[in-house]
Amino acid sequence: MNTNSGIRWNEQDSATFIDTSSIFVPGRSEQTETLLQLVPAQRDEHFTIVELASGEGILAEALLEAFPNCHYLALDGSEVMRKHLSKKLARFNARLEVRSFEIADREWRTTLPQATRCIVSSLCVHHLSDEGKRQLFQDMAQQLEPNGxxxxxxxxxxxNARIAALFAHQYDEIVRAQSLQQRGDLSGFTAFQEEQWNYFQYDYNDPTSYDLPSSLPAQLQWLQEAGFKIADCFWMQAGHAVYGGFI
Ligand SMILES: C[S@@+](CC[C@H](N)C(=O)[O-])C[C@H]1O[C@@H](n2cnc3c(N)ncnc32)[C@H](O)[C@@H]1O
Incomplete structure (x- = not known):
């Protein structure tokens, strides 16, 4: 997803992503709307949402608006992202808490709010290894309320490589269309190519990549093993999936 093979996410990646995510992420608003509809809560309920790697706050803003009584804990490893989110979402200060975290660590997992209804995360869990994801799913299952x-x-x-090539092609076509739609030109698509952001083209099978996505069937199985009674995929486009589990 980026050219920094073997190097973890850095503040330059954060700045690039803030400028380009609406073009670089396929069907961003559809993904957000899908997640929003899956949150197991009534719109006016008092409950807690935790977001892992909240970035610039796109999902946080949508959820805080849709659920006017939710308490929101936003965690991210990047100071640039945390500052951006805090400024953008200052109007929600009474319900919003922002903390630093390293997703691979386990300490933060024991300090989450006691009654957490929903844990969401977009475009970060793929930085964990297979074992890291399995452990995360188990730890998150322990933190959720019974209906979480x-x-x-x-x-x-x-x-396999054939499917990687298909996803790479689909991803290029979507970013090309989103660039034309949002900017009226291909400058967003050119930036996408220059950044070598297409994981399926540049990082698939690169053992030094910081991007370590696991297959969807494996992750659904790990969710079930962790205790999620329902584990399923709810949306998918160009190798980008909205999926998860319900306790
Ligand atoms: C591609 S961005 C996605 C941001 C946001 N979730 C979104 O979908 O717009 C990846 C995010 O994960 C954060 N991140 C990457 N690696 C991390 C790590 N090891 N621990 C904590 N945060 C990390 C970055 O700071 C960044 O905000």
Missing amino acids: ALLLADIVRPA
Whole structure:
């Protein structure tokens, strides 16, 4: 997804992503709307949502608006992202808490709010190894209320090179269309190519990549093993899936 093979996410990646995510992420508003409809709560309920790697706050803004009584804990490893989110969502200050975290660590998992209804995450869990994802799903299952959910939007690993090539092509075509739609030209698509952002073209099978997506079937199985009674995929486009589990 980026040219920094083997190097973890850095503040330059954050700045690039803030400028380009509406073009670089396929069907962003559809993904957000899908996640929003899956949150297991009434619109006026008092409950807690935790977001892992909240970035610039696109999902946080949509959820805070849709659920006017929810308490929201936004976690992210990037100071640039945390500052951007805090400024953009200052109007929700009474219900919003922003904290730093490293997703691979386990300490933060024991300090989440006691009654967490929903844990969401977009485009970060793929940085964890297979074992890291399994452990995360188990730890999150322990933190959720009985009717809770873990909802993810992320890239998933294609089963073979033919499918990787298909996803790469689909992803290019979507970014090309989103660039034309949003900017009236191909400058967004050119930036996407220059950044070598298409995981399926540049990072698939690169053992040094910081992007480590796991296959969707494996992740659904790990969710079930972790105790999620329902584990399913709810939306998918160009290797980007919205999936998750309900306790
Ligand atoms: C591609 S962005 C996605 C941001 C946001 N979730 C979205 O969908 O717009 C990846 C996010 O994950 C965060 N991140 C990447 N690696 C991380 C890590 N190891 N621990 C904590 N946060 C991390 C970055 O700071 C960034 O905000």
